[in-house]
Amino acid sequence: MEEVELGDDRLYLRPWRLGDAASVYEACQDREIQRWTSVPTPYLREHAESYVGEISPTAWRTGSGAIFGVFDLHTGQLLAATGVHQISEREVSAGGRAELGYWCAAWARGKGVMTGACRLVCEWAFADPSAGGLGLARIDWHAEVGNHASRRIAEKLGFTIEGTLRQRIVHRDRRLDAWVAGLLRGELR
Amino acid sequence: MREPTKHMRKLAVPPEPVEIAAGWLQLTPWSGDLAAEIVDLISDPDFQRWYVHPPDLGEDAAERFIRSRKERWRSGDLLSFAVRDATTGALVGDVQLSDLSPWDGSAWIGYSTAPAARGRGVAPHAVGVLTRWGFQAIGLHRIQLGHAVENPASCRVAIKAGYPAEGILRSSLPRSSGGWWDMEIHAAINPADS
Numbered sequence: 001m002e003e004v005e006l007g008d009d010r011l012y013l014r015p016w017r018l019g020d021a022a023s024v025y026e027a028c029q030d031r032e033i034q035r036w037t038s039v040p041t042p043y044l045r046e047h048a049e050s051y052v053g054e055i056s057p058t059a060w061r062t063g064s065g066a067i068f069g070v071f072d073l074h075t076g077q078l079l080a081a082t083g084v085h086q087i088s089e090r091e092v093s094a095g096g097r098a099e100l101g102y103w104c105a106a107w108a109r110g111k112g113v114m115t116g117a118c119r120l121v122c123e124w125a126f127a128d129p130s131a132g133g134l135g136l137a138r139i140d141w142h143a144e145v146g147n148h149a150s151r152r153i154a155e156k157l158g159f160t161i162e163g164t165l166r167q168r169i170v171h172r173d174r175r176l177d178a179w180v181a182g183l184l185r186g187e188l189r
Numbered sequence: 190m191r192e193p194t195k196h197m198r199k200l201a202v203p204p205e206p207v208e209i210a211a212g213w214l215q216l217t218p219w220s221g222d223l224a225a226e227i228v229d230l231i232s233d234p235d236f237q238r239w240y241v242h243p244p245d246l247g248e249d250a251a252e253r254f255i256r257s258r259k260e261r262w263r264s265g266d267l268l269s270f271a272v273r274d275a276t277t278g279a280l281v282g283d284v285q286l287s288d289l290s291p292w293d294g295s296a297w298i299g300y301s302t303a304p305a306a307r308g309r310g311v312a313p314h315a316v317g318v319l320t321r322w323g324f325q326a327i328g329l330h331r332i333q334l335g336h337a338v339e340n341p342a343s344c345r346v347a348i349k350a351g352y353p354a355e356g357i358l359r360s361s362l363p364r365s366s367g368g369w370w371d372m373e374i375h376a377a378i379n380p381a382d383s
Contacts (some may be wrong), residue, residue, distance in 0.1 A: 024244055089363055092367070092368075092369075101198075138361060160359070162356045163357065165355050165356070165376065165378060167291075167382075170292070175330070175382070180356055182358055182359050182360070182361065184360055
């Protein structure tokens with residue numbers, strides 16, 4: 001899959017580069033990111049290097065995922081990560097599907113960064129391939145039950161909570177229930 | 190974001206298709222003696238309608254079906270069984286586990302019943318047997334199934350087989366005729382893990 005960049009008047013989204021490892025490492029030391037996402041704990045420098053240098057480029061190359069670093073357009077500071085992964089069924093004429101995932105650096109919270117960045121990704125993912133998009137019909141979201149901060153972002157984007165999947169997530173050796181939600185083309189806010 | 194974790198679960202998938210005793214039913218590998226019955230089963234309109242990727246019909250359909258089931262078992266991607274009447278040996282349906290994930294011990298289950306065998310509880314029984322096998326022999330933790338909300342017969346099978354409903358995911362099940370069904374998701378959890 002061809003790599004793309006997205007953005008607006010304050011956010012710049014681009015595929016990760018090797019040079020991002022240091023700032024990803026710094027952002028992922030945050031307790032909230034470690035509490036609610038599947039990043040490794042403790043989060044080592046090598047995890048960041050593998051994420052920006054292997055996992056993300058491989059996802060782009062194989063077409064299984066489109067993962068972006070989110071940067072301040074003006075300062076270049078790392079703000080967040082977002083992307084769609086498990087892209088599938090793109091060959092289906094009615095459009096494919098994928099799952100949205102994200103984390104926001106502690107220093108960028110409360111400013112609408114995460115919602116804005118995810119909106120750019122969803123817009124692109126729903127756009128027709130003739131317009132450079134992925135042509136998805138549905139975007140999935142799931143999070144551990146109780147992750148209200150993530151759920152608020154999903155709901156602001158227009159996601160509908162559709163159910164609770166029992167013991168769907170393995171997190172730090174514990175099995176946890178997951179909220180599941182979906183966003184259909186045309187529902188993005 | 191998803192990254193590799195240390196929770197890889199060793200799944201004990203037999204290298205070749207196996208047989209599972211199921212009382213008045215028998216779950217068996219697909220074999221050539223079933224060829225005519227396989228064609229009847231997979232050409233049934235309900236089968237073609239509700240299966241996400243229904244097998245191709247046409248020439249040598251049964252042979253291709255048997256071969257693909259064997260190959261996909263060996264690749265660990267689909268564990269598909271013929272469901273037979275244990276007394277007569279007649280094919281009464283199919284049941285399968287797919288998308289087995291060593292990451293989190295989850296898998297999907299699917300099933301169908303031949304028209305002539307409907308109304309006897311074939312699918313709930315076969316699903317119940319395969320579920321226990323999936324938990325006890327394979328080591329799965331969570332088995333889930335999805336059916337189109339327009340398919341209440343499948344929902345009844347799920348409930349009877351011990352799969353409570355968890356939600357309706359809109360536009361989530363590819364239709365064989367194009368587009369998407371709204372999908373109700375159900376799941377069973379391995380009681381030994383709780």
